[in-house]
Amino acid sequence: MKANQFLGWSSALCLSAALALPAQETISTNQLQQLQQQLRQLQQAFEQMQSQYRQQIDGMQKQIDALQQAQSAAAEKKKLEDEIAAKLGTEAKPAASTPTTPVVEARKWSPSQPIPVMRTGSAYMNVSFDALLNFGGSTASDPSKELQLGDHDPIQRGFSLRNAELVFDGAVDPYFKGAANLALKLDQNNETELELEEAFLQTTALPANLQLKAGQFFANFGRQNPQHPHQWALVDQPLVLNRAFGPDGLRNVGAQLSWLAPLPFFTEASLGFLNSGGGTAWSFRHRGEDDGTGVERFVGRATLARGLRGPGDFLYVPRLASSFDLTEQQTLVVGLSGAFGPNDTGPRARTEIYGADVYWKWKPANAQQGFPFVSWQTEALWRRLDAGADPTAVPALPAERIVDYGFYSQVLWGFKPRWVAGLRGEWATGNEAAYDASDVFRGERTRVSPVLTWYPSEFSKIRLQYNYDHGRRFGDEHSVWLQVEFLLGAHGAHKF
Amino acid sequence: MKTQARSYFYVSRFTHHALNAMKTLHLLIGLPFLALPAHAKLNLIATTPDLGAIAREIGGDRVEITTLAKPTEDPHFVDAKPSFIVKLNRADALIEGGAELEQGWLAPLLEGARNPRLAAGQSGHIDCAKGIAMLEVPTTLDRSKGDLHAAGNPHFTTDPMNGKIVATTICEALSQLEPKSADAFRANLKKFTGRLDAKMAEWQRRLEPFRGRQVVTYHNYWPYFAERFGLKTELFLEPKPGIPPTPAHLAGLVGRMKAQHVRVILVQPYVSRKSAETVAGLTGAVVLDVAAFPGGIKGGEGYIEWMDSLVNALAGAFEKSK
Numbered sequence: 163m164k165a166n167q168f169l170g171w172s173s174a175l176c177l178s179a180a181l182a183l184p185a186q187e188t189i190s191t192n193q194l195q196q197l198q199q200q201l202r203q204l205q206q207a208f209e210q211m212q213s214q215y216r217q218q219i220d221g222m223q224k225q226i227d228a229l230q231q232a233q234s235a236a237a238e239k240k241k242l243e244d245e246i247a248a249k250l251g252t253e254a255k256p257a258a259s260t261p262t263t264p265v266v267e268a269r270k271w272s273p274s275q276p277i278p279v280m281r282t283g284s285a286y287m288n289v290s291f292d293a294l295l296n297f298g299g300s301t302a303s304d305p306s307k308e309l310q311l312g313d314h315d316p317i318q319r320g321f322s323l324r325n326a327e328l329v330f331d332g333a334v335d336p337y338f339k340g341a342a343n344l345a346l347k348l349d350q351n352n353e354t355e356l357e358l359e360e361a362f363l364q365t366t367a368l369p370a371n372l373q374l375k376a377g378q379f380f381a382n383f384g385r386q387n388p389q390h391p392h393q394w395a396l397v398d399q400p401l402v403l404n405r406a407f408g409p410d411g412l413r414n415v416g417a418q419l420s421w422l423a424p425l426p427f428f429t430e431a432s433l434g435f436l437n438s439g440g441g442t443a444w445s446f447r448h449r450g451e452d453d454g455t456g457v458e459r460f461v462g463r464a465t466l467a468r469g470l471r472g473p474g475d476f477l478y479v480p481r482l483a484s485s486f487d488l489t490e491q492q493t494l495v496v497g498l499s500g501a502f503g504p505n506d507t508g509p510r511a512r513t514e515i516y517g518a519d520v521y522w523k524w525k526p527a528n529a530q531q532g533f534p535f536v537s538w539q540t541e542a543l544w545r546r547l548d549a550g551a552d553p554t555a556v557p558a559l560p561a562e563r564i565v566d567y568g569f570y571s572q573v574l575w576g577f578k579p580r581w582v583a584g585l586r587g588e589w590a591t592g593n594e595a596a597y598d599a600s601d602v603f604r605g606e607r608t609r610v611s612p613v614l615t616w617y618p619s620e621f622s623k624i625r626l627q628y629n630y631d632h633g634r635r636f637g638d639e640h641s642v643w644l645q646v647e648f649l650l651g652a653h654g655a656h657k658f
Numbered sequence: 659m660k661t662q663a664r665s666y667f668y669v670s671r672f673t674h675h676a677l678n679a680m681k682t683l684h685l686l687i688g689l690p691f692l693a694l695p696a697h698a699k700l701n702l703i704a705t706t707p708d709l710g711a712i713a714r715e716i717g718g719d720r721v722e723i724t725t726l727a728k729p730t731e732d733p734h735f736v737d738a739k740p741s742f743i744v745k746l747n748r749a750d751a752l753i754e755g756g757a758e759l760e761q762g763w764l765a766p767l768l769e770g771a772r773n774p775r776l777a778a779g780q781s782g783h784i785d786c787a788k789g790i791a792m793l794e795v796p797t798t799l800d801r802s803k804g805d806l807h808a809a810g811n812p813h814f815t816t817d818p819m820n821g822k823i824v825a826t827t828i829c830e831a832l833s834q835l836e837p838k839s840a841d842a843f844r845a846n847l848k849k850f851t852g853r854l855d856a857k858m859a860e861w862q863r864r865l866e867p868f869r870g871r872q873v874v875t876y877h878n879y880w881p882y883f884a885e886r887f888g889l890k891t892e893l894f895l896e897p898k899p900g901i902p903p904t905p906a907h908l909a910g911l912v913g914r915m916k917a918q919h920v921r922v923i924l925v926q927p928y929v930s931r932k933s934a935e936t937v938a939g940l941t942g943a944v945v946l947d948v949a950a951f952p953g954g955i956k957g958g959e960g961y962i963e964w965m966d967s968l969v970n971a972l973a974g975a976f977e978k979s980k
């Protein structure tokens with residue numbers, strides 16, 4: 163050992179130096195004793211040092227052995243892997259496209275190495291991109307006219323891409339989390355439309371079980387309205403939500419305070435306080451469509467251009483939701499929601515929307531990847547819109563109360579891992595109003611939609627849906643839609 | 659706890675009337691009113707039963723522990739039930755694996771819980787992956803290889819020595835949360851690790867004759883266990899993480915098992931037994947039901963009892979399949 167030789171030489175040098183110096187003078191007994199003592203001390207110090215070095219060397223040797231062992235183990239494993247691969251090629255012959263055993267590039271990480279990959283907690287923001295592509299056809303030559311009125315619904319025969327989302331979220335600081343959702347859509351001319359679907363911050367540390375959210379966000383009304391299209395169980399927006407909230411769903415700029423009640427079961431109350439203008443507040447201060455003469459009309463009436471007059475001009479969205487675990491395997495969520503605000507069909511015109519929703523889910527205690535399960539979701543809505551009079555309309559429209567209501571009910575059955583079969587039934591109707599003929603969002607309508615979804619993984623899905631549509635305005639129509647989804651990047655957690 | 663007292667103070671101040679009204683309502687409809695229990699004990703929430711079992715060893719009767727995932731449940735796919743939000747809202751501390759295992763369900767629960775004590779970085783947020791040498795940390799992230807965990811394999815408590823690290827982490831955290839019980843927690847830790855060390859020697863003796871043996875598993879759940887006891891778990895029923903078995907993959911697997919004389923297939927309560935039985939039928943291997951967590955299969959709820967049943971079942975299967 164080199165280290166031992168070095169120690170030997172250096173100790174010899176030390177000793178000779180120590181002995182050589184006093185030898186030049188006369189040596190008294192006293193001095194001799196002193197020298198002997200010094201020598202003993204030196205010897206002791208040297209032995210101590212030597213044993214320390216030996217310990218260190220032994221430690222290093224152990225490390226080297228361990229490393230060598232690990233290397234030979236790795237080599238052995240590699241050899242075995244090659245062997246298996248060779249065997250597979252000759253004996254087992256799985257199909258050419260068969261995925262092989264996962265090659266996990268295993269490596270121990272130690273703090274001295276740089277972090278090689280992006281992962282949760284390695285960046286200040288989670289980023290993801292999600293796209294929904296539709297393909298299909300309908301007996302209606304232009305499904306976007308009467309049948310598929312939702313903004314993210316398939317709008318034409320053939321292909322349509324109506325939802326590609328960029329999602330950002332993360333903790334802002336110890337007090338807020340932030341999230342943004344940018345949605346891109348291709349219209350019938352294949353032009354890209356961009357909208358800021360959501361951009362909000364939310365408190366994380368308010369006392370008294372309170373939480374405040376501010377920015378642009380989906381109003382907390384019912385179950386499906388706050389969800390993004392990729393979370394929906396079917397390819398299109400339910401009829402009754404479409405009629406009450408418009409193609410985009412109910413969302414706007416504002417604030418929302420929510421409170422978790424200190425009860426033994428989950429109960430959350432929230433109150434949204436939002437701007438009431440624009441197409442995303444459809445039943446409220448929504449200016450409507452241009453009638454071709456430069457006049458914007460909603461429910462047939464020319465809408466008033468006016469400014470904010472006071473607190474009564476905001477949109478208020480209260481909601482109360484409770485949840486109960488019926489058994490270990492069954493959970494129930496029930497909710498009541500409301501939306502109250504002005505509309506611009508008259509100076510004093512107002513709209514009220516009420517909703518009730520229920521969600522039930524069963525999942526056994528030994529579910530694999532979350533399957534099997536059965537869930538049932540139903541929402542019923544009722545809207546009262548007090549429309550102002552419009553004598554300029556042709557024919558002239560009186561002040562009237564427009565009432566719409568309806569429900570949808572859907573059952574999903576995850577019958578085996580990655581497969582979900584579903585059925586949605588829905589019905590929407592309203593009272594007779596003077597302007598009805600022009601409005602595709604009115605008139606009794608029934609739709610029945612069986613749907614089958616296959617999830618190749620958590621990051622993709624393929625969905626096939628059939629719609630049987632019956633409407634007073636158009637009679638019977640049939641549509642079939644195939645939808646493909648893919649998700650890149652951070653995978654958001656699932657809310658219940 | 660101080661923070662808790664303060665938040666309850668706010669509740670009482672701002673919602674006094676609402677609470678009174680609800681109390682009356684509950685008396686009327688006969689529901690038990692449990693809104694403000696006095697906490698003599700630390701109220702802990704563990705995400706998975708293994709962490710819960712270890713925390714019970716350390717906390718003893720000074721803590722109240724609720725476990726979110728059921729012992730028979732696939733821990734990657736737990737439903738974020740609203741009742742969990744209520745539990746987290748009242749907790750003094752959350753004990754989580756912290757290696758992305760709970761990624762699919764924990765975040766919305768914490769968001770809804772409005773409990774600043776459990777925020778990341780607070781003493782009430784106990785991250786058990788701290789100090790664990792993670793296995794299988796991918797060097798590149800590529801989902802064409804399946805749903806891999808970027809933080810490495812999260813099933814680290816299957817190595818009893820990691821169980822010891824987790825116990826130490828929990829003990830330190832609990833001692834910080836409740837300094838007056840620190841001595842008791844440390845005594846419990848000493849007792850637990852003492853028992854674990856003694857058992858460890860026994861387990862190693864029991865599995866020593868089978869060193870180097872290969873075991874087939876459904877999901878890559880046991881690499882920490884395998885490394886500790888000199889076993890190999892490199893063959894899986896699923897072709898890639900999160901992808902269910904295909905006939906072609908199983909055919910390949912049968913070939914490998916025959917070539918390597920693999921005789922044991924481990925199956926957890928939540929995976930389909932069918933593919934395991936098919937492969938067993940073709941290879942003469944034994945299908946062994948094992949619990950992924952303490953309490954998952956009959957027997958003790960404790961961590962050591964779980965590990966004990968695991969080692970004994972496996973050794974038994976090896977002996978039988980000789």
